Amino acid sequence: NAGVTQTPKFQVLKTGQSMTLQCAQDMNHEYMSWYRQDPGMGLRLIHYSVGAGITDQGEVPNGYNVSRSTTEDFPLRLLSAAPSQTSVYFCASSSQGWEQPQHFGDGTRLSIL
Amino acid sequence: AQSVTQLDSHVSVSEGTPVLLRCNYSSSYSPSLFWYVQHPNKGLQLLLKYTSAATLVKGINGFEAEFKKSETSFHLTKPSAHMSDAAEYFCVVSPRGSSASKIIFGSGTRLSIRP
Numbered sequence: 001n002a003g004v005t006q007t008p009k010f011q012v013l014k015t016g017q018s019m020t021l022q023c024a025q026d027m028n029h030e031y032m033s034w035y036r037q038d039p040g041m042g043l044r045l046i047h048y049s050v051g052a053g054i055t056d057q058g059e060v061p062n063g064y065n066v067s068r069s070t071t072e073d074f075p076l077r078l079l080s081a082a083p084s085q086t087s088v089y090f091c092a093s094s095s096q097g098w099e100q101p102q103h104f105g106d107g108t109r110l111s112i113l
Numbered sequence: 114a115q116s117v118t119q120l121d122s123h124v125s126v127s128e129g130t131p132v133l134l135r136c137n138y139s140s141s142y143s144p145s146l147f148w149y150v151q152h153p154n155k156g157l158q159l160l161l162k163y164t165s166a167a168t169l170v171k172g173i174n175g176f177e178a179e180f181k182k183s184e185t186s187f188h189l190t191k192p193s194a195h196m197s198d199a200a201e202y203f204c205v206v207s208p209r210g211s212s213a214s215k216i217i218f219g220s221g222t223r224l225s226i227r228p
Contacts, residue, residue: 059214102157
């Protein structure tokens, strides 16, 4: 079982470039989320979705966009990369609500020069 | 207001000795509580969860945690550490019936195992 798949695993961007981080899950989970992980700050929620066509902002949404056209995919777009967006990004999914465990991908390590 | 406090940022134990990773929480409502483990360059993996059934919860790889409402604690233990347990551990609280924005991740405890 693939679970949650994130691509790419590593990426280096220049300031001002845009890119899309891909996230796909094969568990038919309705709930999906994006987090960023920075040293000493734990995981912070960027955006989340409770089903196709429904998204909402988390704690740190500025500079990021999401869409959810299918149950399986939840891409995260960086509109104009900034050095402050250097981080490790994790996508997660869960079934039946946020009080259930989340399944995490292995992350995308992003560096903005 | 909700919060999660992992009381130790780093714990070091010898192989074969007990492990104790401490977590205190604050929640207005009866929460779901989780422990996740993160190995280097990997995502978070669920170790165990508490959802108001038994207060002593058994997880994978010999870990267990006890929910103590009176102490608002959910400490993670293992009787005998193994080298493969070296990783980062996160305590997470999620209030019942809430949104993703209410999920709180602790800041993590790095567990080191001495040979």
